[in-house]
Amino acid sequence: MRVIVLGGGISGLCAGYEVLRQVPDASVVVLEAGDRVGGAIATEHTEDGFLIERGPDAMLTQPDHALKLAQELGLEPRIVRTSSAVSGAFILRSKRLHPVPDGFALVAPGNLKAFLTTPLVSARGKARALLEPLLAPLQPAGELSLQTLVQGRLGQEVLDYLAEPLAGGIYGADPRLLSMHAALPKYAALAQRGQSLIGGVRRLQRGAGARAAGARYGLFISFQGGCGELISALAGALGPERIQLGQKVESLTRFGRGWQVNVTSRGEQGGERTRSLRADAVVCALPAARAAGVLRDATPELACELGAIPFGSSAVVSFAFEREQIAHPLDAYGFVVPKREGLSLRAATFSSVKWPGRAPVGTVLLRAFVGGSGGEGQAARPEAELVATLLAELRLILGIRGEPRFHRVDRYLSAMPRYYLGHEALVARIDEAARHQTHLALAGNSYRGVGIPEAIRSGRAAATTLVSALS
Numbered sequence: 466m467r468v469i470v471l472g473g474g475i476s477g478l479c480a481g482y483e484v485l486r487q488v489p490d491a492s493v494v495v496l497e498a499g500d501r502v503g504g505a506i507a508t509e510h511t512e513d514g515f516l517i518e519r520g521p522d523a524m525l526t527q528p529d530h531a532l533k534l535a536q537e538l539g540l541e542p543r544i545v546r547t548s549s550a551v552s553g554a555f556i557l558r559s560k561r562l563h564p565v566p567d568g569f570a571l572v573a574p575g576n577l578k579a580f581l582t583t584p585l586v587s588a589r590g591k592a593r594a595l596l597e598p599l600l601a602p603l604q605p606a607g608e609l610s611l612q613t614l615v616q617g618r619l620g621q622e623v624l625d626y627l628a629e630p631l632a633g634g635i636y637g638a639d640p641r642l643l644s645m646h647a648a649l650p651k652y653a654a655l656a657q658r659g660q661s662l663i664g665g666v667r668r669l670q671r672g673a674g675a676r677a678a679g680a681r682y683g684l685f686i687s688f689q690g691g692c693g694e695l696i697s698a699l700a701g702a703l704g705p706e707r708i709q710l711g712q713k714v715e716s717l718t719r720f721g722r723g724w725q726v727n728v729t730s731r732g733e734q735g736g737e738r739t740r741s742l743r744a745d746a747v748v749c750a751l752p753a754a755r756a757a758g759v760l761r762d763a764t765p766e767l768a769c770e771l772g773a774i775p776f777g778s779s780a781v782v783s784f785a786f787e788r789e790q791i792a793h794p795l796d797a798y799g800f801v802v803p804k805r806e807g808l809s810l811r812a813a814t815f816s817s818v819k820w821p822g823r824a825p826v827g828t829v830l831l832r833a834f835v836g837g838s839g840g841e842g843q844a845a846r847p848e849a850e851l852v853a854t855l856l857a858e859l860r861l862i863l864g865i866r867g868e869p870r871f872h873r874v875d876r877y878l879s880a881m882p883r884y885y886l887g888h889e890a891l892v893a894r895i896d897e898a899a900r901h902q903t904h905l906a907l908a909g910n911s912y913r914g915v916g917i918p919e920a921i922r923s924g925r926a927a928a929t930t931l932v933s934a935l936s
């Protein structure tokens with residue numbers, strides 16, 4: 466059994482790992498265009514003792530795909546939880562940071578007392594929101610967007626100052642277009658059943674509270690050496706002989722019931738050559754837009770559907786400061802910025818406060834994010850301009866004096882899948898078109914969840930599908 470995996474991000478590595486776990490004598494090759502595996506997951510250890518997450522910095526423990534994989538790979542002793550010295554996050558309103566009201570669950574309040582006392586929403590906005598349980602059910606003509614749901618049920622202010630910055634921070638999407646069904650189905654289901662969002666969130670939280678009481682870890686985990694530890698462990702389990710770097714997959718062609726993979730390989734001297742590899746089965750673990758290009762000749766119909774998933778851009782700028790340069794107490798994990806505030810900055814993480822051991826004593830590591838709805842262009846700005854703008858905004862918000870010790874800029878251009886209205890139907894059409902392609906399976910975060918746990922699940926599921934088809 467020869468399986469080729471396209472893409473060495475976490476979903477591709479998981480696919481290769483799972484094939485080998487199920488069929489130890491299978492021949493597995495992971496083809497990665499870049500010069501390292503991990504894709505968006507990249508951890509840097511600086512010489513002066515900072516640990517910088519250049520992409521993701523945390524993994525959800527529910528669903529538990531990341532936690533289970535870490536346990537399987539022997540990484541459990543390396544797991545770290547978010548710091549218990551502080552908790553929660555802030556939201557910016559009128560240049561001041563205010564805590565996210567306790568119990569606010571992305572779209573609706575679960576703790577009415579905390580909601581009533583937050584300065585993030587005016588008295589009028591709160592009165593409007595609290596009418597929600599009395600409103601007639603929403604009867605949307607089609608699929609629900611974040612905007613239709615939150616504005617319709619809880620009013621404009623809750624959308625602008627809570628739901629948009631919180632949900633937008635995760636999905637980076639325009640609230641008018643973000644599909645509640647694809648991105649946040651449990652809240653869409655409440656509205657569809659004609660139930661109150663506030664009542665539903667309170668019930669969901671009571672259930673989650675009961676489950677959390679027995680849970681060993683918090684909602685988010687990482688590792689002592691950052692998310693990159695998971696990549697190193699997966700690459701180690703696969704073995705270096707199964708991972709080929711500098712291999713850009715150009716196209717697939719049918720070869721019997723299997724596939725021929727056409728690749729441009731980067732040589733050691735920097736030269737390029739084209740070559741073809743044959744496989745019984747292929748896992749395509751590329752972002753959908755890239756997969757569309759690779760599959761265009763072999764299966765135009767599938768490629769066309771894949772190409773219809775929109776992608777957005779973001780950039781992350783990490784800054785290191787001396788603690789005494791920052792006036793703000795940094796007593797939370799970070800903050801998000803509502804679009805209404807009109808800044809370039811959309812969010813910031815106080816990384817060295819959120820995680821233990823990320824910066825030497827007496828220093829602070831911050832990560833600033835731009836991009837997402839209305840800010841896509843920010844991510845491509847020239848480095849000097851981007852850094853100066855973010856520094857100016859951070860100075861105002863956090864009271865920062867002087868220059869950072871260093872900064873790092875990482876850009877993710879047209880790299881973030883957007884789950885817009887129609888996404889679920891589009892994924893159903895993709896599944897249907899892919900079903901007709903024998904011995905081909907898709908994986909990655911373009912389809913059923915944008916985070917690491919779903920990338921892991923999808924890679925392993927793709928491997929399982931192919932192994933059972935070939936057995």
Ligand SMILES: Cc1cc2nc3c(=O)[nH]c(=O)nc-3n(C[C@H](O)[C@H](O)[C@H](O)COP(=O)(O)OP(=O)(O)OC[C@H]3O[C@@H](n4cnc5c(N)ncnc54)[C@H](O)[C@@H]3O)c2cc1C
Pocket residue numbers: 471472473474475476477496497498499502503504505506519520521522523524525712713714715750751752755759779781877881908909910911915916917918920
């Ligand atoms: C800034 C940022 C912050 C994030 N924060 C979080 C977070 O805190 N928690 C969380 O759960 N998720 C987070 N995510 C999302 C998470 O990183 C992704 O869900 C996950 O890494 C996706 O993995 P993947 O393998 O599907 O794709 P990718 O990581 O994109 O990997 C795809 C791989 O394919 C390779 N490739 C592309 N084209 C070709 C080709 N033609 N031939 C060969 N190889 C090719 C690429 O080089 C890449 O290595 C974040 C993402 C970003 C960008």
